[in-house]
Amino acid sequence: MMESSKFKIGLCQLSIASDKKANIEKARSLIEFASKQGASLVVLPEMWNCPYSTDYFEGFAENFDDQDSASSFKMLSEVACQEGITIVGGSMPEWSEGHLYNTCCVFAPNGKLLAKHQKIHMFDADVPGDVSFKESDIFLAGTRPTIVDTDVGRIGIGICHDICFPELAMVYRDGGAHLICYPGAFNMSTGEALWELEQRARAVDNQLYVATCSPSRDSAGSYTIWGHSTLVNPLGEIIATSGHDETIVIAEVDYAAIQRTRESLPTLKQRRQDVYQFIDYHF
């Protein structure tokens, strides 16, 4: 399905408001702008249509099968088709079979839905005096990894806290992914400590590209977002990144770097599955 090993990616680091219609309009104009800059793959942040707060998720959620009310879903499909680009549509709160999920939709250049990833690892954290959040109070966790073949390569999808689990990234690598996209919304605490580290670790361990996209910083709510949307290459090097303000990161992905890295540092071939198990020898 892939047409070329080189292409431009656009990471839309949107500022999110408590007005859903405004979020949809903003996202559309940033996607169009990224496309005009030559991006053939555009990535949005986690919860791009809704503030990252348990107070909002339910009210902003969409049932994607209900085309009349799924305005965010519809916009992504329309703009993918209008611009002829692939979109990894960040995430949105989704109603499905009576449950709420944190869901990423991937659209083809003809506007067709290619894949849907429901966030697998719930962000439940309580650091006294610092960050406290419990996604599992409101969302049901997804149960399946998502790998999707697109015009811009084979892409694995994870949403935010999913990045902290190397096992998921390894499944994507073993499934032949060229790139893992993680829409995210890290906070000031774990953002500073872990955001860059997790991205570079997933990329270098698996020798593939990692792209992340965050909302821009909003200091008004209780959960302050870190920002710093980034593209990392298979050597774990940062190709392009941003600060915390609203912006679009445009960068070039070159999948030839995957093969080059894997040939010169063949760690994937050197794996020793025969010894990767703990045996207590009682020395």
Ligand SMILES: NC(=O)CCC(=O)C(=O)O
């Ligand atoms: N929205 C999230 O999943 C936040 C994840 C996070 O901050 C982390 O440390 O993990």
